[in-house]
Amino acid sequence: MPTAQLIDGKAIAEQIHSETGARVQALAARGVTPGLIFIRVGDDPASQAYVRMKEKKAASLGIRSQTLVYPGDFPEAELLAKIRTLNADVDVHGILVQAPLPSHISETLVFSTVAPEKDVDGFNPVNVGKLLLGAEDGFRSCTPAGVHELLIRSGIPTAGAEVAILGRGNIVGKPLAAILLQKAKHANATVTLLHSRSRNIAEHCRRADIVVAAMGQAHFVKADMVKPGATVIDVGVNRIDDPSDKRGYRLVGDVEFDALLEVAGHITPNPGGVGPMTIAMLLSNTVLAAEKLAGAR
Amino acid sequence: MPTAQLIDGKAIAEQIHSETGARVQALAARGVTPGLIFIRVGDDPASQAYVRMKEKKAASLGIRSQTLVYPGDFPEAELLAKIRTLNADVDVHGILVQAPLPSHISETLVFSTVAPEKDVDGFNPVNVGKLLLGAEDGFRSCTPAGVHELLIRSGIPTAGAEVAILGRGNIVGKPLAAILLQKAKHANATVTLLHSRSRNIAEHCRRADIVVAAMGQAHFVKADMVKPGATVIDVGVNRIDDPSDKRGYRLVGDVEFDALLEVAGHITPNPGGVGPMTIAMLLSNTVLAAEKLAGAR
Numbered sequence A, B: 001m002p003t004a005q006l007i008d009g010k011a012i013a014e015q016i017h018s019e020t021g022a023r024v025q026a027l028a029a030r031g032v033t034p035g036l037i038f039i040r041v042g043d044d045p046a047s048q049a050y051v052r053m054k055e056k057k058a059a060s061l062g063i064r065s066q067t068l069v070y071p072g073d074f075p076e077a078e079l080l081a082k083i084r085t086l087n088a089d090v091d092v093h094g095i096l097v098q099a100p101l102p103s104h105i106s107e108t109l110v111f112s113t114v115a116p117e118k119d120v121d122g123f124n125p126v127n128v129g130k131l132l133l134g135a136e137d138g139f140r141s142c143t144p145a146g147v148h149e150l151l152i153r154s155g156i157p158t159a160g161a162e163v164a165i166l167g168r169g170n171i172v173g174k175p176l177a178a179i180l181l182q183k184a185k186h187a188n189a190t191v192t193l194l195h196s197r198s199r200n201i202a203e204h205c206r207r208a209d210i211v212v213a214a215m216g217q218a219h220f221v222k223a224d225m226v227k228p229g230a231t232v233i234d235v236g237v238n239r240i241d242d243p244s245d246k247r248g249y250r251l252v253g254d255v256e257f258d259a260l261l262e263v264a265g266h267i268t269p270n271p272g273g274v275g276p277m278t279i280a281m282l283l284s285n286t287v288l289a290a291e292k293l294a295g296a297r
Helices: A009-028 A045-061 A076-087 A107-113 A125-133 A142-153 A173-180 A201-207 A275-293 B009-028 B045-061 B076-087 B107-113 B125-133 B142-153 B173-180 B201-207 B275-293
Strands: A035-041 A064-070 A094-097 A162-166 A190-194 A210-213 A231-234 A238-241 A249-252 B035-041 B064-070 B094-097 B162-166 B190-194 B210-213 B231-234 B238-241 B249-252
Touching: A009 A045, A009 A142, A009 A275, A035 A045, A035 A076, A035 A275, A045 A064, A045 A275, A064 A076, A076 A094, A076 A107, A094 A275, A125 A173, A125 B125, A125 B173, A142 A173, A142 A231, A142 A275, A162 A173, A162 A201, A173 A190, A173 B125, A173 B173, A190 A201, B009 B045, B009 B142, B009 B275, B035 B045, B035 B076, B035 B275, B045 B064, B045 B275, B064 B076, B076 B094, B076 B107, B094 B275, B125 B173, B142 B173, B142 B231, B142 B275, B162 B173, B162 B201, B173 B190, B190 B201
Parallel strands: A035 A064, A035 A094, A162 A190, A162 A210, A210 A231, B035 B064, B035 B094, B162 B190, B162 B210, B210 B231
Antiparallel strands: A190 B190, A238 A249, B238 B249
């Protein structure tokens, strides 16, 4: 019998969008329109779809956005020069370079080149460092910030909670650990970061009050790995073959959702959980960048 | 019956100093002398003693060092201006601003102003961010880097090991967690960061293969909190009253050393464990900064 409460990421994201829209209005009264630039290199279809979705949502909130598209063989030096030009453009508040980039371009170099105060993706090392140091004037990367907001707005306490994070990627696992372990309101968790070299993963998960699955393995977290009543956040997006689907595959998360419904206290659906939060935090960050430049924050 | 092997930080630090000295010689052959500037504000006696000790060791290795001393009411703006001048000075490879600073000066601002490539203390957010991201071209802050070297040079495996770090400070706990959880040689540990809001601290410690105590509470880690055979690293420096000492106090660590001698597999003495490593890593970082500028790394 399913007992878990669903964490409705779509509804929470809409709530954040509505707050962000109100902040855009407040900026309009000061004559400021937040401006966001997307940069896409090459023609990865998933990247195209992501960027389109972000553009559309930005427009609906009154954020001006523009997408620059470069061919897959665009020289790294030219990309960096373009970013520097945008860094200096006062009408540009946020710059997002859509990953993955072609292999001849260093993502590290690109993310380091985006000015920290326009790094609405939170990937510049300055912002990552501020996150770990607990400084509050940086930008938090969008997916971990989104997971954090899901917990806060679902009333799930983190102070003193045991949190098991599965996956130590730079996009989710590590920055989320950095957020939750701080001495701060809505943080103060005891965080264990688990990964491919960890022993006793199941045991760690079973002890946790909050399990965050972000390692990119379909259905890795099973019902017997979660303590009854625990919160389960599923960040994974994995393709598995499915001949019954017209694309030949379907997307599934890192957790066995159906089985966990009977064990977890709270759980994110997937899709409809973490996914919508990433865009919500991106646009909120963009407006924050504009607010800071306008002296409104 | 004591069974623990001592981790001789003094001997390991001397070994590193000797390697650093050889690197200084190699640089001398290219006409480069590493230069390190210490900045001290106010007259905190402990800071004076620390800086003197570092200066002396630097000199013994052939590193040119100079200490700038400013009065306790030195304006923040002037300190930042001085740092910017040093950032631009090609003969200066490393800049260390000794903490604690007087309360009218923002440590965050000061550490952010030191150029990342001269930040041999590893406190600039850029270097902290690189540490968390696993980028290898930054500077690692000295105490956690020293703990890491102690583990490596004592042959204590970290891959797959359960590590409990007590204390989430910006100087030790957080950066050490960032070092040990990376997907990297001599890392790959399963790290849990424990702190004042953690529940079940004793239980976490008892499960750990490596316990690092860095929370600044005298004798917090007791024999029944450590698994037999585990490694115990004591970073703490605490003053406790001692009328029998002519100063009226003595310095003790965060662990009950005597009792732990009978339980631990490896343990650091304190003093003589982590302490000497901090200077060793500082001077190694300084030479690294000079090597990088000289194109030798």
